[in-house]
Amino acid sequence: MPEALRIKGLRAGYGESIVVDGVDLSIARGECVALLGRNGVGKSTLLAAIMGLVRVHAGTIDLEAAAVASWPAHRRARAGLGWVPQERRMWRSLTVDEHLSTVARPGAWTVARARAMFPSLAERARNLGSELSGGEQQMLAIARALVTNPSVLLLDEPLEGLAPIVVRELVAVIGGLARDGSMAVLLVEQHSRLALALAQRAVVMERGRVVHEGPSAALAADAPLLERLLGVA
DSSP states (O other): OOEEEEEEEEEEEETTEEEEEEEEEEEETTOEEEEEOSTTSSHHHHHHHHHTOSEEEEEEEEETTEEOTTSOHHHHHHHTEEEEOTTOOOOTTSBHHHHHHHHOOSSSOOHHHHHHHOHHHHHTTTSBGGGSOHHHHHHHHHHHHHTTOOSEEEEESTTTTOOHHHHHHHHHHHHHHHHHOSSEEEEEOSOHHHHHHHOSEEEEEETTEEEEEEEHHHHHHOHHHHHHHHOOO
16 A cells, blocks of 8 residues: 555654654554554654644655645645644534534535434534534544545544443544544544554554564564553553
């Protein structure tokens, strides 16, 4: 499959501070990659750099072969980057349906299809985003990204702080997206074993750099390596 996203030598951070230090990463359309690492190693900053939300000091970011490293975030979104932020970022004055219809773009992911994926959102279509539970807000954040019909979907800690029943529902949704084959998915997740089960390939960061890359199944089966890289028993 052709590369949907290719990053070379990326150095990025906040102001003069370098958090992501020389990262190379590529993802093919139809591939799901788990981006793993301990807290504070630069995973969320890497996603923010891909989206154009932090300063890029060096390196290239190619989205569907277009060099986007100098583009503002809104232009990258229009070009095919979808982002589900860790903080969810609900718009307090908009209803559930308005969250979706405001950003929807032509493509396979319609507002109706997003509603069908998350029936609880359909039931709360007229509620404000701020009136939803944490799990419902996460569902809405994913649905909102999908209706932009991205070629690359960035998921930043989508399971964080959610009840087990909601985690199970979202794991099924993310698994479906990973198997769908229509987009590339880059998943940042602290639930390492869940992420490895969802993704075909794993990339592990440490101190802003990639220190491991390979098949998810191989990493999941290597208990000593998991313990050394991620502290997972």
